[in-house]
Structure formats: C-alpha cells, structure tokens
Amino acid sequence: MGNTDGSDWLRLVVGLVIVLAFSQLNALFLVWLERKVAGHIQLRPGPKEVGPFGILQTIIDGIKLVGKELITPATTDRKLFPIAPVLVFMPVLVGFLVLPFSPELIIRDMNVGLLLIFAFSTFSVLAILTGGWASNNKYALLGAVRSVAQNVAYEIPLLLAVMSVVLMVNSLQFSQIVEAQSRVWFIFLQPVAGIIFLICATAETNRAPFDIPEAESELVAGFHTEYSGMRFGLFFLAEYTNMFIVSAVATSLFFGGWNGPFGFSLGIPGIIWFLLKTYFLIFVIMWVRWTFPRLRFDQLMNFSWKVMIPLSLANLMVTAIVVKLV
Amino acid sequence: MAEQFKEPVVDRVYTLNLGPQHPSTHGVLRVLLDLDGEFIVKADPVIGYGHRGHEKMGENRTYKQFLPNASRMDYLSGLLYNHGFVLAVEKLAGIEVPERARYIRTVCAELNRISSHLLWFGTYVMDLGGFTPFLYAFDDRENILDILDRVSGSRLTYSYCRFGGVCNDVDAQFVDMTRAFVKRLRSRFPDYDNLVTKNVIFIHRTRGVGVITAEQAREFGVTGPNLRACGIPYDMRRIEPYEIYDRFDFEVPIGSNGDALDRYHVRLQEMEQSCRIIEQALDKMPGGPFWNEAAAFKVRPPKGEIYFGFESARGQTGYYLVSDGSQCPYRCHIRVPSYGNLHVLTEVLRGTMVADAISILGSIDVVIPEIDR
C-alpha cells in the first residue's frame, strides 16, 4: 500500500511538472501557429523575422508581455480582479492529468476521467464572470455575461454528444474509450455526435464564429478589456490551452486517440498519432476562425437551444436504441 | 420601511458610450447608446471630433488654393470630391475642358469609387468578425492606388483634376494597368461571392437588419447606395448628368428591402458597373490636349452662385459656391451624403441590439470626417 502510494505521488508530481512545462510550450507553439495560419489565409506570410519561420516570435512577445506594467484601475474589486486570470488558467491545467497521450503516458487514468475534464472546464465560466464583474466596466460586464450564457448553452449539447460515445463504451475512463476505437474510430460510427462536439467545443473556447464575448470590433476586448500585462497573458494562455484540451478530448473520443488508422500503427508511437490528430483539429478550429464572420448573440443562443440540443438529444436516443438492440 | 422599497432600486436603462476610440466607428464617431439589456432605446451620435473648418477655409482661399481641401474631406473618395469641386467651379466660371481630359477624369473617378467600395467591403466584413476579406480587398485596392499614384503622385488625397482638365497626361501603361486591374477585379468577384455573399452567417447578420424605409430616407435626406437599396433609382450620374456620363451605358443597381444585405449587394454591383464605365471610357478615349491651362490661369468667376451635385461613393455630394467676383469664394458650403446617412440612424437604431448596431453602422458606410468637415 505504501509503495504504490509513494510511486503514485511521484508519478503525480512528475506529471504535474511535465504538464506545466508542456502547457507553456504548447501555448507558445499555438500562438505561433495561429499567426502563421492567419497570415497564410490572408495572403501574407505571418511572423518571419525572429528565428527561423518566426518561431521565436512568441517568446519575444511573452517577454514583452511580462515586462508590461500591471495596471489595476482604481474602481475594480480589489480582491477579485487579480484572482480572475488565475481562476481561468488553473482548471484548464487540471485537464491535462487525465488525457490519454499514449497507453503508458496517462498521468492518472481515473475511471471518471471524462467527468473530471468537463467538471473543471465549467470552472472557467465562473472565472470569466469574476473577471468581467471585477473590472467594473460595462463592456467587460457585457462580455462576461454573454460568455456565461454562451458557455452554459453550449455545454449541454457537448455533454449529450459525449454521452452518446459513453453509451457505446460503457465507461468514462479515457483509456477504455480509446481502446474501444482500435479498429474503427468513433467518428465513423457517430458522425453527428462528432460534429456537434466540434461545434460546441469551438463555442466553449470562445473561438470564432462564437467569439462574441471577446468580439474586438464590438466590445473592444470583452471581459478582458481592463487586464494588462501578464494578467492578459494568462487569459490568452488559458484560451489556447483550453483549445488543446478540447481538441485532445475530441481526438480521444472520436478520432481514435493513440491508435493509427484502422489499427495500423505503421511503427509510429501512439503519442505521435495523438499529437498529430490533436494539432490537426486545432488547425481546423483556427481555419474556421479566419474564414467566417461571427454570429450575433441571439442567433448563437438560438442555434444552441433550437438546433444543437434537439439534434444531440435525438442522436442520444438513436444511439441508446442501437446499443440496446445490438 | 416599506416606503423605501417602492422606488425601483435599479434603473433599467443604462448608458453605454460607443466611444470616439472604437475599432468599428469609421472615423471619430461617438454614439451615446441608452441600452435596456442588449436593446437600444435611444441612439445619439456625437460628432465634431474631426472638425477642421473647411468651409471657413473655403472663404479665405482662392479657388485654386482650395483644391487640396476638397480631397481631404472624404479621403476615401478624394478624387471624386476633387473632380466635383473642379466641375462646380468650371461651370460657375465657364471654363472649357478638352474631351480627352473628360475621359481621363471619368476613368479616374470610377477607379476611386471602386477603391472606396473595396475598402468599405473589407472593413464591413471585418466589423462582423470575418478578418480575411479585408486583406483581399486591400490587395485589390493597392492596384488602384498604384495606378492613380503613377498619374497623379498621390495615393489617397488627390489634386489631379484641375480647372480646365487634368494636370498630367495618361500614357499607354496607365491604360494597360487599368485594363489589367479591371480584368483581375472581375475574376475576384466570384471569390468574394463564395467567401462572403453566400456565407450563411453573413446573411443572417445582414438580412432584415437595419431596414431604412423609403419614407425615412426621404425624411432624413439619405442618398447614395443606402437610398438605392430602398428601391429608389436615384443616382446623380443619371439624374443630373455631368461630365460625360450620359455617353456610357451602365445600370443603376437598386435593392428592394432597404436592409443591410441589400446595401451590400448594391455596392458590389456598383463596382461591376464602374468596371463597365471604365472599359467604355478607355475604349473611346480620344487624343488631344489634356489641360486648358490658359483659360484656368486666373479663376475669377462672375458674381453669382452655383449648387453642383454629383455622385460620390457615399451618395450625393453638393458644392454650393457663392462668388462675389473675386478670387476667393464668398461662401463655400459642402453638402455631404454621410450627414443624412448618419442622421437616419437615430431612428433606425432604436429597438435593435448592440451587435446589430455595429452591422448597421458598417453597412451605412459613413465617413465621419466628411460630416465634420
């Protein structure tokens, strides 16, 4: 008992350190990727100067951001204002603990892994509301309120889509869900659920076309208007890390996780497959951002309540019937 | 104790300041919005942040000295304003203009109109959240700016049209570049269609949004594409033909509903019609002199006045010049289309949502500096 406990704790600590390092590197990489993708879609090259292909650009920008003054407006809530960025970032980190990078590389293969991720992602809603309220700024409050409504509305179809997969596997444990896809990926068995998940994931991470809460052209910067320096950097980091988490979850649930196509690993280790698929999904999310204009807020809400939820409910029903019959 | 709770504790309506510094107000516009949740109860535009006193300058400068001022009022259709002012003074003073100059001025004016509409297109879709068409539109617009830069020396504010003609002649390369540009723009229209016009999200953001009825348009003096989207075919190039527009075959696109989507379609089609005018003008351009410089040496119009109205990119612009026989105008009043276009928003914005306000503001295509003068 003592031995397993000790190695468990060690595993946890080492895992946390790796997660922290990985999330920073990942965020750096994603910011660079976003700027390159945006650039090429817009007929321009994106960052080129700093480092080969502009790779070091994000590091330099990060250094600049850290060096900026943390301006706290006088009328903000003294206690809540600095806490909000931290509140946004912490739950996202926890999600890394259960992601199935490969059969051996799961920090904690909990039997409620999926539940953990979604429970903690709901935390970020609270954090956004805190940030918007503490800013004492009408624009920020509008952005925060919209964000909360949007997040709540799109979590329901998200979870319903996930439930369809869980119904098929009978488990909330990530390693079991991925192992169940060793022959056929669930995207082929549950295409509707997959698409619903991707759409809702885009909405959960406040990405375009669902980026009303931070709509630059309408609300200046939405709920993080009043934040400067590294506090703003934390919001930013949290968004990109969140994007990674939802893509990783989508990969695990629908695209086979660490499995190669149709079970052929082609000699490539599982973690490489996992990362490849995750980053491809992230690329698709970015692609969508730079292509479409954004939805108006009531259209966004209508879309969720009147289209997404009935669709995911119907999908769940059909899945339940099929599972019962088969 | 019960008394103090009879009064409403919170006032439902709050004021939001769509401030002068805002990514979407085109120029320095401030709109004081009274909001009830997301809905606008009252919209009060506050303008004047860009007032530079052009009309006062008009009274203290000679007609020639006022030429640069004209472009700077609406800098996006600078050449059209420059053109209009020159035409107004030529009519007042009776200055003859050679044929070649007329064709050159028409080509350049239509190029300017296209560049203004391209910029509007890019910024409008950007306001709605689609960042990419902005760069495509600016890429096309660079071609126009290069062409006009070659002949006039400026990229944005032109004094190319002078009294009696234009100050530089155009050469064969200008004609080639313009034809190449028209061809390229025509090949881009399907791209814009696929990316924006047929995009479901875009259509949802613009259909039925910001409807201006024909009665409202008449009440507020709305002109230009906004009026044409309501179904009224009022284009100064047809109503009061000036220069040589009566020689060209072009259509005046109109809409039917007066909503943002119709305004969008009208402007896109206008770009196509401008391409047609440019092609016809290039085909028919005669040789000969390009500037009647001698006649315009001393511009001293006889006593009297003139109101000259022409079609700029935003609507009908008018120069009202009162001459006292000297070298300076006695009164130089400019009627700007964005005046009425912005004014109508006080009624149109009532009852809409804040996100729609941005869409409507963008679709109206106001340039605040021309209101401020």
Added chain:
Amino acid sequence: MATRDVMAEKLRSVLGDNAVCVDDKYGAGVFVAATAPAARLLEVLGLFKETGFYLETMTALDFQDTQEIVYHLNCYEPLSRMSVRVLVEHGAAAPTASGVFTAANWLEREVREFHGIQFDGHPDPRNLLLPEDADYHPLKKDFGKVHAYRTREEIYG
C-alpha cells in the same frame, strides 16, 4: 407633368410670381429659386414635403446688412432642384423646420452654431460640430480671418 413643374406652380400661387424665378437651363444648379418671407417659410416647406421633395441641405450666408438662409430641396426626378431663400436680420430668429423635415434638426443645429441664427422651437439646440461650450460663431464674417465682407446688393444686385 413633371413634379418640378407642379411644384413651381404651387410656389407661384403661394409666393407670387415675383418671388419665384424659374431657370430652364439649370445654370446655377437649380430649377427654381424662390424667396420666401420668414412668416411663410413653414407653409412653403410643407408644400415641398407633400409634393415628394426632400431637404438636401441648408446653409446660411452672412452679409453686412442681413443674413440669408438658403434651403435646397430636391426630388427623385431629373433636374428638379429648388432653392428657397429667407432673409433674416442679424440677431433675429427664424422658425424651425424640424417639424416638417427631420433632416432639418441637425442642419439647423449646424447653422445655429456657425452663423448664430436662432431657430424658434428647435427641440434640441445643442452644438453639433463645435464643442459644447463654444460661444463663438465661426462662419460669421466678424470672426477670425475674413477675406471679404459684403452687402447683399454687391453679390445679388
């Protein structure tokens, strides 16, 4: 019969033949130039409104002996612009047209702040372009740099 001819007839009947000048050749950019006394201004503008005209612009001219407000109206048919001129003494007020054409609301605010002509009954007499606390009238000929200050006779004689 074109709307402009209809309007010209109406103007003649209301203001008399002397005050209405028709220019077929559109030399000054207007088809009809009419002069109206301030008392009948609203009646005349009302006629324009019901005949389908819109208020294009409104401006004022400053002379040594008087001030003059010029309204330009137009309809959606070719070559139909009309101008209505009203003479207003220095310091006198004119009736507001914002009840007839809503466009006059802002136009009169601008004329008031630049020329100092007050409009009786205007619902919102704030400054439009100038700062709220501006108490000067820039376009008057006794403000700032002025090239010429003439009487009305000298120009329109």
